[in-house]
Amino acid sequence: MILRDLQISNTVKEIKKFKQSVNKIYLRYSNKTIEPYFHIKPTGPIDVISDEEYYENLEDNLSFMMYSWLNPIIKQSDHCFEGVLQVDGDGNIETDEIPLELILKVPDNNNLNFFKRNLSKLLLLEQFITKVTFKGHKKRLSAMNIHLRINAKQITKLLKTKECNQALVRDWLANIEELNELTSRFYAIEGSIPVANGKITLQLKEITVTCHHSLNGESDQE
DSSP: OOOOHHHHHHHHHHHHHTTOOOSEEEEEEEOOSSSOEEEEEEESOSSOOOOHHHHHHHHHHHHHHIIIIIHHHHHHHOOEEEEEEEBOTTSOBOOSSEEEEEEEEOOSSOHHHHHHHHHHHHGGGGGGEEEEEEEEESSSEEEEEEEEEEOHHHHHHHHHHOOOOHHHHHHHHHHHHHHHHHHTTOSEEEEEEEEETTEEOGGGOEEEEEOOOOTTSOOSOO
């Protein structure tokens, strides 16, 4: 699924209808099999802007977003993601450092096979990755999100030309094996792991452990 010109145009028409001055735009993409969707959520005061040039500029910027990095990332990763765009008073969207969070649905079993299939694509974005967050539930790794700050002008060329560093993929897989072992020790755990130059540094992780207790007289933890 990709976003189309008409959908961008209709979004700006809605913004224009309410004379909205947009300072942020929240994005959410879901790749659900039955009903995939893309949410564009402009934020800012209404009944303020009436300048036609402002809305034309905003639409041009959203179209650039769509072609330069948004649709390429959807095609490349095919994972759910969320992001936030900063918009200035002229309708220009900040393109140098766009925060984006890729949401990985970790399967219950054989998650290493899942990561082997996906990391070669995801790690093409290695230079933009800032950290990984994870959750463990009932003694297994249940969720992993990859946080990025992307440069819109660089990413299209990178996705077209770069080959993934397989040594880096192996390094990530080794760290994920350690993460599987870690989460197996706790009923519920979540944490954050910094990433520098594409390398995940598990030893610098910060974790929060949940001690879950049922109030019916029994403990849900073992």
